[in-house]
Amino acid sequence: MCRIAGIASKSIKPRQLVSIVQKMCDVQRHGGPDDEGIFIDEQIGLALGHRRLSIIDLSSSGHQPMTDGNQQAWISFNGEIYNYPELKQELIQQGSRFNTHTDTEVILQAYLQWGTAAFGRLRGMFAFALFDVALGTTYLVRDCSGIKPLYYHLIGGQLSFASEVKALSRSGIATNLDSEWPIRFLAYGHIPEPYTTLKNVYSLPKGHYLQWQHNTAVSVIRSFADEPPLHDYITDTREAQHELYKAVNHAINSQMIADAPLGVFLSGGTDSSIVALMSGKQKDDQLKTISIYFEDKDHNEHTYQQAVADKLIGKNYAHLVKQQDFNQHLLHIIASMDMPTTDGINSWFISKYAHEDGLKAVLSGIGADELFGGYPSFNRIKYIRHLKQLSPTMFGLGKSLLADKYKKLAYLAYDHPVADYLFLRGLFTPADIAEILDIEPRIIEDVLFTSRQGYPTGYDEQHASWLETNLYMQNQLLRDTDVMSMSHGLEVRVPFLHEDLQRVVANIAPAIRFNKHQPKKILTDTFKDLLPPEILNRPKMGFSFPLQQWLAAHEAMNAEQFKGKKAQKLVKEFKKGQVHWSKPFALYQIQNV
Numbered sequence: 001m002c003r004i005a006g007i008a009s010k011s012i013k014p015r016q017l018v019s020i021v022q023k024m025c026d027v028q029r030h031g032g033p034d035d036e037g038i039f040i041d042e043q044i045g046l047a048l049g050h051r052r053l054s055i056i057d058l059s060s061s062g063h064q065p066m067t068d069g070n071q072q073a074w075i076s077f078n079g080e081i082y083n084y085p086e087l088k089q090e091l092i093q094q095g096s097r098f099n100t101h102t103d104t105e106v107i108l109q110a111y112l113q114w115g116t117a118a119f120g121r122l123r124g125m126f127a128f129a130l131f132d133v134a135l136g137t138t139y140l141v142r143d144c145s146g147i148k149p150l151y152y153h154l155i156g157g158q159l160s161f162a163s164e165v166k167a168l169s170r171s172g173i174a175t176n177l178d179s180e181w182p183i184r185f186l187a188y189g190h191i192p193e194p195y196t197t198l199k200n201v202y203s204l205p206k207g208h209y210l211q212w213q214h215n216t217a218v219s220v221i222r223s224f225a226d227e228p229p230l231h232d233y234i235t236d237t238r239e240a241q242h243e244l245y246k247a248v249n250h251a252i253n254s255q256m257i258a259d260a261p262l263g264v265f266l267s268g269g270t271d272s273s274i275v276a277l278m279s280g281k282q283k284d285d286q287l288k289t290i291s292i293y294f295e296d297k298d299h300n301e302h303t304y305q306q307a308v309a310d311k312l313i314g315k316n317y318a319h320l321v322k323q324q325d326f327n328q329h330l331l332h333i334i335a336s337m338d339m340p341t342t343d344g345i346n347s348w349f350i351s352k353y354a355h356e357d358g359l360k361a362v363l364s365g366i367g368a369d370e371l372f373g374g375y376p377s378f379n380r381i382k383y384i385r386h387l388k389q390l391s392p393t394m395f396g397l398g399k400s401l402l403a404d405k406y407k408k409l410a411y412l413a414y415d416h417p418v419a420d421y422l423f424l425r426g427l428f429t430p431a432d433i434a435e436i437l438d439i440e441p442r443i444i445e446d447v448l449f450t451s452r453q454g455y456p457t458g459y460d461e462q463h464a465s466w467l468e469t470n471l472y473m474q475n476q477l478l479r480d481t482d483v484m485s486m487s488h489g490l491e492v493r494v495p496f497l498h499e500d501l502q503r504v505v506a507n508i509a510p511a512i513r514f515n516k517h518q519p520k521k522i523l524t525d526t527f528k529d530l531l532p533p534e535i536l537n538r539p540k541m542g543f544s545f546p547l548q549q550w551l552a553a554h555e556a557m558n559a560e561q562f563k564g565k566k567a568q569k570l571v572k573e574f575k576k577g578q579v580h581w582s583k584p585f586a587l588y589q590i591q592n593v
Contacts, residue, residue: 002064003028003486004076004150005049005167006129008138008212009158014042021049023171024162031163031486039065039074044136044214048076048129053489055080055260055361061100068108069099072133077104078163079126079148080493082254087121119209119224123254123499127204129161136214144225145497146193146206146474149338149482153201157217159210164338164483165196174198181339182437182590183447189342189427189582190476197339206474233509240508241526247505248526251498252278252363260360263288265350265492266316268304270520271365271374273535274527275495279363280312287314290354290362292321292346296546307534317357321349326550336487337480340589342427342582344480346545348487355488362485366477367496370469371505372523373514377424378464384420385459387412407432417455418448421467427586435566436587461514551581556588563591 005024007017018040025036032051040047050064065076081087084103087110092098096109103124110118111130116139125147131138140161142150152161153174160173168174176199184191194202204210207225212218234240252275256262264276266289280287289309293302302318309316326345333348354362369375387409410431411423428436430444456466478494485492495501505513508522515521528536551557552575559571567587573579 002053002078003031003051003163003167004078004127004129005162006047006076006138007158007160007173008044008046008214008217009160010045010214010217011157012045014040014045014047017045017047020171020173021047024167024173025049025051027167027170028162028164030489033489035060035063037064039067039076039131041131041133046131046138046214048074048131050076053360053486053491055258055491059100062102062104064104066100066102066104066108068105068112069097072112073108074131074133075104075108075128077107077126077128078150079124079128079143080255080257080491081106081122081124081126082257082498083121083123085257116209116211116222116224120226125493125497127163138212138214140204140210140212141224142204142206142208144207144499145478145494145502147478147482147494147497149479150204151196151201152204152210153198154219155200159212159217159219165198165201166338168201169198174201176200180447183433183439183444185340185590186428186433186436186586187422187426187430187444187448188471188475189425189586190479191339191341192471192475234507235509235512237512237522237525240512240522243504244508244522244526247498247501248274248495249278251495251501253282254498255363255493255495256282258361261288261358262361262363263290263354263357263359264363265289265354265365266291266305266308267365268301268308268535269365270524270531270535271368271496273304273308273365273531274368274523275363275365276308277311277527277530280314283314287312288357288359289314289316290350290357290359291316291318292350292353293318294321294546296549299544299546304534304538307532311532317353319349319353321545323550323553325349326545326547327554330554330556333484334589334593336484337593338483339479340586340593341476341480342586343476344484345547347481347484349545351485351488351490351492354485355490359490361491361493363493363495364481365496366481366492366494367473368520368523370465370473371496371502371513372520373461373465373516374519375464375468377468378461378514378519379516380424381420381459381461381464381467384412384423388415414445414449416449417452417457420459421471422448424464424467425472427582432566436564436590438564461510465514547581547585548577551585552577557584562587567591 028051032053034054035052038049048065065074067074081103084106088106091109119141126143127148127150128141151165162168178199181197208223210221264279266272266276276289291305294300407429408423410429411419433444434441481492559568562568571584574584
């Protein structure tokens with residue numbers, strides 16, 4: 001796990017190229033505190049930068065940017081390739097020679113052997129830049145689940161890229177803000193891909209590569225993700241459980257590979273408990289688990305965390321987080337954000353403690369809710385079809401007459417798939433956004449409801465799974481987890497998003513995969529002999545901080561410090577308990593970030 005950066009330009013002098021890439025690397029130092037390196041090809045006008053967090057092969061042979069023995073290709077790589085031992089053996093049989101024990105070199109040799117077809121054979125989380133010397137071509141490549149970030153900027157025959165948006169802005173490459181980012185942020189609570197806070201800076205789509213031809217300064221973006229093969233669904237519950245157990249076990253085992261200290265985030269929920277207990281089978285007494293808990297009884301999951309920890313031989317590090325900790329670190333948390341978000345506070349704290357407890361990599365349970373129907377949206381989505389049969393004018397009532405938590409009904413007046421998602425997960429309505437930003441509602445609608453391409457329909461559990469995976473998890477959970485963990489020099493691995501596991505889950509009949517009466521039943525039934533009774537019998541409750549109380553008590557929530565009557569009114573309503581904390585937190589960032 002690392003941070004990468006680079007520029008391809010024939011108009012910038014070599015010394016300046018190195019200087020700018022060095023600045024980008026310096027901005028991202030927190031994500032790669034162990035080593036740094038820069039490669040430059042002066043003739044072609046390319047500089048690749050790298051900040052290293054050493055996880056596999058801790059020796060100096062893992063230094064990047066890395067090249068093969070014949071210097072046919074160069075790579076700057078961020079991430080982990082979990083099937084690199086198998087690929088390495090196959091490549092050795094085909095004549096490849098290796099000088100290191102790194103997964104980075106496996107990517108290089110795989111490309112030299114198979115070309116761009118190699119990208120689809122990688123299993124893991126990754127974002128890398130690979131320069132083919134003979135072809136004069138650079139590839140930017142991002143994993144199929146979009147776990148690792150990669151942002152690019154194209155202008156005037158120049159390609160620039162980095163793992164963080166702020167690396168592009170603070171180095172002077174892209175300094176103009178995208179005027180539409182506040183609209184998207186207030187609607188979603190984050191900035192959805194491919195957009196960013198910067199003009200002409202975009203996120204590379206997951207499962208794609210950008211190909212840059214140096215001699216022509218022409219780029220093209222192509223997909224390398226394989227479409228899952230169409231098979232008959234698994235309709236037998238026992239068979240589904242058998243295949244699911246094998247896939248989860250394989251995913252977790254493959255992600256336990258590390259030459260640095262590795263542990264597990266243990267929240268007390270089903271997903272992290274499964275990851276911890278399955279990891280404990282392999283790591284035995286070496287496994288460390290990290291938990292955080294609170295004094296507030298409504299948010300305290302310490303009992304559940306301890307029930308799992310008691311079944312493990314390794315050490316559990318449990319940390320009590322209090323209001324004063326939140327007060328002390330709120331500005332640090334906001335400073336750690338690459339882009340504004342209404343999430344990530346929990347990730348920041350638990351990553352901080354994991355780093356302090358000596359870990360460099362951890363496993364997380366992210367992804368299970370999206371795969372198996374763990375959110376309320378999986379039941380709510382079916383009602384959208386019926387509600388949208390009503391007159392759109394009825395939903396206009398949400399502008400003024402309804403309580404705040406019902407205002408999102410206004411989104412159902414719009415015939416667009418994004419509006420369906422925002423009804424389920426959105427923050428502010430278009431009318432409220434227009435009032436907050438003092439712009440015409442028509443502008444809000446033009447920004448939010450543009451292309452329909454790629455969005456499914458169906459209003460069933462599979463539809464909900466797609467929305468939760470490709471919008472909420474992709475743009476909020478994964479991004480915030482990456483940014484907040486890397487701000488502490490920590491790598492987070494997500495075994496539920498292993499490519500092979502996702503294929504198995506997609507092949508389970510929806511009637512078995514989703515259960516409206518008991519969310520994630522197939523998952524809990526599969527591991528019922530492993531999980532303690534406290535976890536099996538506990539009510540569903542998403543892990544969260546007591547932020548409604550903490551933020552209300554924070555000095556930042558002084559209504560008089562907010563600009564505009566609408567914002568001041570909302571903050572006052574929040575302090576009365578009438579508005580969810582995420583709304584004033586978003587307004588605070590809009591006005592202070």
